[in-house]
Amino acid sequence: MGRALGDRDQRGAGGSAGSSKQRQNKCESFLASNGYQALKSLADRGCDPNLAMSLFVQYLWDERAPSFESNDPDLPLHRESLKAVQLTRHLFQNHTWQRTTETELVKSALRQLEDIVQSYIDERDFHSGRHSQNAKQNRVICAIYHHLKLQTNGPQWRLFLDLLVAAGAISANFSVGDNPDRRIMPRIKVFERQHPKEARSMPHWVKSWPLSSFPPSLP
Numbered sequence: 001m002g003r004a005l006g007d008r009d010q011r012g013a014g015g016s017a018g019s020s021k022q023r024q025n026k027c028e029s030f031l032a033s034n035g036y037q038a039l040k041s042l043a044d045r046g047c048d049p050n051l052a053m054s055l056f057v058q059y060l061w062d063e064r065a066p067s068f069e070s071n072d073p074d075l076p077l078h079r080e081s082l083k084a085v086q087l088t089r090h091l092f093q094n095h096t097w098q099r100t101t102e103t104e105l106v107k108s109a110l111r112q113l114e115d116i117v118q119s120y121i122d123e124r125d126f127h128s129g130r131h132s133q134n135a136k137q138n139r140v141i142c143a144i145y146h147h148l149k150l151q152t153n154g155p156q157w158r159l160f161l162d163l164l165v166a167a168g169a170i171s172a173n174f175s176v177g178d179n180p181d182r183r184i185m186p187r188i189k190v191f192e193r194q195h196p197k198e199a200r201s202m203p204h205w206v207k208s209w210p211l212s213s214f215p216p217s218l219p
């Protein structure tokens with residue numbers, strides 16, 4: 001589910017202070033790197049630097065937002081919600097003997113609600129170990145990719161890669177001669193495969209910027 005960017009700032013003064021210091025250090029490092037120059041060059045081509053920096057400062061560099069979805073603190077809540085909806089459906093079906101227009105509407109609403117909550121769980125990547133994916137990084141990469149496609153007539157691969165490396169979204173372990181799109185597109189394809197609903201919503205989300213939530217809310 002989408003969450004207001006500011007919501008994480010309400011999770012305790014101690015954690016907030018530590019996270020703010022972490023983000024400040026990340027930001028200072030980024031501004032001193034060639035990533036800042038890449039961002040300026042992208043801005044000259046139509047990129048909104050506020051969108052990119054908001055994704056970095058308020059999401060990617062916020063240690064309270066889990067990198068791997070198996071560690072998502074909201075996951076137990078989704079599972080508890082799913083059990084509650086399933087129990088409610090079971091009770092309603094077993095204790096409703098007369099079918100009416102109203103009872104059928106309730107049954108349909110409960111079934112749809114169960115499908116929605118189940119989708120929140122199904123969209124998570126539970127892989128762990130060597131082949132697990134950093135969903136937080138991939139989500140940011142996907143969002144900026146669609147923004148660049150929309151605003152700059154193309155992803156601007158080399159500048160995009162410099163930006164992502166400086167932000168810590170992609171490893172710097174590559175040679176100058178590497179094709180930047182081969183470093184970026186596999187991450188986007190993985191995100192699209194593991195989060196199809198969210199990936200489909202990304203073009204609309206970046207087109208509607210600014211909004212107050214990231215990740216974007218799913219229908």
